[in-house]
Amino acid sequence: MSLEIQPLSPALADVFCDYLTHLDFSATPHWSSCFCRFYHTTCSQQDWIDRTAEENRAEAKQEILAGNMRGYLAFDAGVCVGWCNANDVAQYPRLSEYTEELCRGKRVGCTICFVIHPDYRGKGVAREMLARAISDFRAAGYDAMLAAPVDAPGAEQSRYRGTLHMYQEAGYKELQTIDQVHVMWLDLV
Numbered sequence: 001m002s003l004e005i006q007p008l009s010p011a012l013a014d015v016f017c018d019y020l021t022h023l024d025f026s027a028t029p030h031w032s033s034c035f036c037r038f039y040h041t042t043c044s045q046q047d048w049i050d051r052t053a054e055e056n057r058a059e060a061k062q063e064i065l066a067g068n069m070r071g072y073l074a075f076d077a078g079v080c081v082g083w084c085n086a087n088d089v090a091q092y093p094r095l096s097e098y099t100e101e102l103c104r105g106k107r108v109g110c111t112i113c114f115v116i117h118p119d120y121r122g123k124g125v126a127r128e129m130l131a132r133a134i135s136d137f138r139a140a141g142y143d144a145m146l147a148a149p150v151d152a153p154g155a156e157q158s159r160y161r162g163t164l165h166m167y168q169e170a171g172y173k174e175l176q177t178i179d180q181v182h183v184m185w186l187d188l189v
Contacts, residue, residue, distance in 0.1 A: 109137035
């Protein structure tokens, strides 16, 4: 595997959309329409459920082209095999009630979603994307990074936020646990 991690850019908007359009979501069909927009919205749960894949795809593409939706795509031999939603925590308004006090006065980056092709899971793709995100946020002068992995043994679908172990290996410290969600923090300065 010759993995290449590229930041999401307007030039890669169609690659992002095509990757998520053609990925097999049969184990988690409700994710097939998300296009990684859930945390970028503030609509009610019912309004979110009512949104279509076409609406979310169009919105994602618009936000990528505007430079608002950021993250990383992983490629193996030129084929997209992974996506990581990584951005300034302020770009995730759905999380604001949890992050506002914690992040006040600081520039904080956040990785909230990893979508790895099934054939590449467990091969370190998410770790490499996380390492790139940490490096880029540090270079951009961010103070810290935040993550909220879910630790639910036996529930593969809950790993979309990354694994607790992956963040621990990268140097994150656990601030608190809320149910099965671990609030993880990495100082960058």
